[in-house]
Amino acid sequence: MKHALVIGGTGMLAETTLWLADQGYHVSVVVRNKQKMDKLIERSTRSDKLIPVLVDYKNTEGLIHRLREDFERHGTPQLVVAWIHSDAGKAREVILHEVAKATVPFNLYIILGSSHNRDVFRQEINVPDHGTLHIVQLGYVVEGNRSKWLVHDEIAHGVIDAIRNEKMEHVVGVLEPWEHRP
Numbered sequence: 001m002k003h004a005l006v007i008g009g010t011g012m013l014a015e016t017t018l019w020l021a022d023q024g025y026h027v028s029v030v031v032r033n034k035q036k037m038d039k040l041i042e043r044s045t046r047s048d049k050l051i052p053v054l055v056d057y058k059n060t061e062g063l064i065h066r067l068r069e070d071f072e073r074h075g076t077p078q079l080v081v082a083w084i085h086s087d088a089g090k091a092r093e094v095i096l097h098e099v100a101k102a103t104v105p106f107n108l109y110i111i112l113g114s115s116h117n118r119d120v121f122r123q124e125i126n127v128p129d130h131g132t133l134h135i136v137q138l139g140y141v142v143e144g145n146r147s148k149w150l151v152h153d154e155i156a157h158g159v160i161d162a163i164r165n166e167k168m169e170h171v172v173g174v175l176e177p178w179e180h181r182p
């Protein structure tokens with residue numbers, strides 16, 4: 001069974017979550033808000049493929065428990081897409097640890113905001129040999145002589161593009177010149 005895990009899959013990554021289900025993945029979605037998740041399931045043409053994993057990822061014990069439960073039922077994911085806030089404590093570490101425990105090869109797509117340094121991030125994160133780290137960084141869009149932040153669809157489709165083409169690094173929009181950001 002193709003199994004994907006999406007962290008934060010009901011917000012700006014909603015279209016990415018729906019797309020993964022359309023690609024035949026069983027998609028486990030880590031979120032807190034059941035109503036938002038139910039709305040996403042209603043929008044999906046493959047609603048049977050969307051699996052809510054309702055937990056606050058800042059709650060380490062709860063997160064471990066819910067992930068183990070999910071992996072037991074649906075197998076360890078081969079694909080992880082993670083948009084995790086910087087104040088999330090150990091969430092990223094915990095998710096990576098739980099996914100990497102099985103020796104199943106996996107692809108990890110981490111979404112980073114504009115102000116991160118991808119090289120530093122790559123050095124700091126400890127991905128084992130059977131995992132492949134892909135970094136998707138969010139930039140801004142230039143329209144004529146104005147710039148604007150990315151909207152949800154642009155972000156979600158940028159992430160889809162990165163997954164489809166297995167890009168190791170992908171910037172959605174642009175990051176330079178920094179002083180032209182909105």
Ligand SMILES: NC(=O)c1ccc[n+]([C@@H]2O[C@H](COP(=O)([O-])OP(=O)(O)OC[C@H]3O[C@@H](n4cnc5c(N)ncnc54)[C@H](OP(=O)(O)O)[C@@H]3O)[C@@H](O)[C@H]2O)c1
Pocket residue numbers: 007008009010011012013030031032033034036055056057058083085112113114138139140149150151152155
């Ligand atoms: N450079 C850029 O253009 C850039 C960069 C970053 C962000 N942004 C923008 O900033 C906006 C706000 O970002 P946002 O983070 O609110 O994104 P979001 O993707 O709209 O929402 C956050 C997602 O993460 C989940 N989530 C958040 N905290 C969680 C927690 N503690 N435990 C479990 N799940 C959690 C939310 O679900 P629940 O609420 O159900 O928990 C939701 O699915 C976005 O709309 C995006 O457009 C732009």
